[in-house]
Amino acid sequence: MRKPIIAGNWKMNKTAAEAVALINELKPFVAKSKPEVVICVPYTDLWVAKEAIKGSKIKLGAENVAWADSGAFTGEISAAMLKEIGVEYVIIGHSERRQYFGETDATVNMRLQQALKNDLKPIVCVGETLEEREKNKTKKVLKKQILEGLKDVSDFTNIVIAYEPVWAIGTGKTATAEDANKTIGFIRSLVKKTWGSEVAKSLRIQYGGSMKPSNAKELMAMRHIDGGLIGGAALKAEDFASIVNYKG
Ligand code: 13P
Numbered sequence: 001m002r003k004p005i006i007a008g009n010w011k012m013n014k015t016a017a018e019a020v021a022l023i024n025e026l027k028p029f030v031a032k033s034k035p036e037v038v039i040c041v042p043y044t045d046l047w048v049a050k051e052a053i054k055g056s057k058i059k060l061g062a063e064n065v066a067w068a069d070s071g072a073f074t075g076e077i078s079a080a081m082l083k084e085i086g087v088e089y090v091i092i093g094h095s096e097r098r099q100y101f102g103e104t105d106a107t108v109n110m111r112l113q114q115a116l117k118n119d120l121k122p123i124v125c126v127g128e129t130l131e132e133r134e135k136n137k138t139k140k141v142l143k144k145q146i147l148e149g150l151k152d153v154s155d156f157t158n159i160v161i162a163y164e165p166v167w168a169i170g171t172g173k174t175a176t177a178e179d180a181n182k183t184i185g186f187i188r189s190l191v192k193k194t195w196g197s198e199v200a201k202s203l204r205i206q207y208g209g210s211m212k213p214s215n216a217k218e219l220m221a222m223r224h225i226d227g228g229l230i231g232g233a234a235l236k237a238e239d240f241a242s243i244v245n246y247k248g
Pocket of ligand 1: 208
């Protein structure tokens with residue numbers, strides 16, 4: 001059985017003070033929730049968030065990690081820096097990083113290897129753009145992102161994949177549950193073909209893209225969907241809690 005995992009991706013939102021307020025609001029709502037609950041917050045919020053989540057079941061994540069141990073990489077944050085705070089998860093290869101900051105499948109793979117080497121649990125994001133979707137290239141794009149992004153990985157125990165169709169992010173447009181399930185099913189079959197059926201069976205794959213209280217239950221009911229990576233709706237305690245508690 002794959003344990004569902006609902007993760008918030010705060011992106012570039014919330015100052016440290018705002019982060020503490022949001023976490024304090026969220027805590028009682030998720031005290032009894034069944035899925036694993038993660039919040040991935042800006043680097044500047046990590047220390048205060050670590051303190052604020054104490055005594056709750058919320059786990060801490062970052063939104064990126066450097067591929068090198070240390071050195072002349074202005075603006076980057078290393079795995080050791082994250083580990084020292086107590087960060088458990090890290091988002092890698094989000095489409096916004098690919099779109100605005102030149103992230104490629106090769107750099108995704110370098111960051112992923114670094115996360116694994118340091119016992120951080122990576123949430124690796126993949127997904128096609130609207131143009132790629134309209135040209136019927138979804139499978140081809142996902143295949144490349146997965147085979148190159150996860151190249152040379154042998155242990156999948158700590159890895160989560162997030163399928164986030166770019167056209168559904170922040171747009172209010174969600175893939176239909178059937179559509180998302182079908183595409184995530186394709187990802188699972190690709191993983192099976194490449195890394196074997198045990199990996200495919202146990203690997204958790206999330207859906208992300210305008211997931212909200214009104215569609216979470218339907219998406220989470222799908223066979224291949226093991227969780228959600230939530231943007232906008234993770235910024236409101238009640239909305240995020242209602243997604244986490246999708247079972248009621
Ligand atoms: P939205 O939920 O705001 O569409 O964002 C999804 C996302 O990018 C999560 O990583």
